[in-house]
Amino acid sequence: MRLSPTGIKWWFRYxxxxxxxxxxxAEQVNVLDFVETDKKGKQHIWCWVTDIPLNEETIEPVMKGGRCRWHIENQTFNTLKNQGYDLEHNYGHGEKHLATNLAYLTMLAFLVDQIQELCCPQFQEALRTRSKGVRIALWKWIQGYFLHWLIKTWEGLFYTVTHGIEEKRVIPFDTS
Known part of the structure; x- marks a missing residue:
């Protein structure tokens, strides 16, 4: 058992x-448990299955990699649940796979947003300036423009979200 400077006790078993x-x-695997006891005595256990041979030199790097991956997955689910995508962990399958297809479409929308965030300067500017980096705020701005204006291009949409409606740059009112 090891003790951190902050008073947290932890140990491995593998x-x-x-x-x-x-x-x-059956497939042969290697199993690693990481057990942590906080200052209040509450125990937390993480477990990973890997094909990496485990020994005293590899257990800590495997644990750190597993915790990092868990953190990334948790952040992704948090974004999908709380940042306007409305995806729940228990989305369910529904009848005739409707909920599964809706979950796939949600993941596809998230993928497109991730690509835009990496590659589209207009999206990056709109996310940074208008919504202060909060996706759900950006979705509300975009939804408002979609409900009231005829949007012909993504560039026009992001320009309008970032700079507002200007008379010089006309976005026709949606009369449908």
């Missing part, structure tokens, strides 16, 4: 070549 299930020809 096993190599563990059968994944009871099947006759």
């Amino acid at each position: 096993a190599n070549d563990v059968r994944l299930n009871k099947a006759k020809y």
Whole structure:
């Protein structure tokens, strides 16, 4: 057992070549547990299955990589749940896979947004200036323009979100 300067106790346990299930020809895996006890005595356990051979030199890097990956996945689910995508962990499958298809479409929208955030200067500017980096605020601005104006290009939409409606740059009112 190890003790951190902040008073958190932690330790590892691991096993190599563990059968994944009871099947006759089950895959062999390596299992790592990381156990942490906070100052209040509450215990937290993380467990990873890997093909990396575990020993005293590899357990800490494997644990750090696993915690980092968990953190990234948790942030992604948090974004999908709380930043306007409305995806829940228990989205369910529904009848005839409707909910599954809606979850796929939500993931596709998230992918497009991620690509825009990486590659589209207009999107980056709109996200930074108008919504202060909060996606749900940007979605509300975009939704407002979509409901009231005929949007012909993404550039026009992001320019309008960033700079507002200007008489010189006309976006026709949606009369449909």
